[in-house]
Amino acid sequence: MKSNSLRVVINAESYDLKCSAKLTDALSLWQSHCGEVEHFACAINGEFVPRSTYTTTKLNDGDCIDIVRPVGGG
Template identity: 45%
Template structure:
């Protein structure tokens, strides 16, 4: 089993075992659609989630749209 790495997910230190963004999102409860992701301030297109790797110390922000104005 791979060693855990620590990332910051939405401002909270989080230990993850997989470095693939798609797996990190699934493990942390983000399934389906309806959110956007940025790593270290850079937007990641949904089509790139499976190929995108996270590294120890990365700042990962998951943002869901809010209805209303």
């Protein structure tokens, strides 16, 4: 890993991002690999993150990001 990057884990997959990455950067990278997903929730290190803060939430090296999609049923 380069010194100007950080490594995060998104749904058990490792990704390298620039040091100044925000949560939206990680989500864009994830969606480029998994396809566009409209409805989802996000947690960093087990703490859910409000959607209104995705653009300002800074990431740290080693953060574990969980992205979950709603499941319908009945």
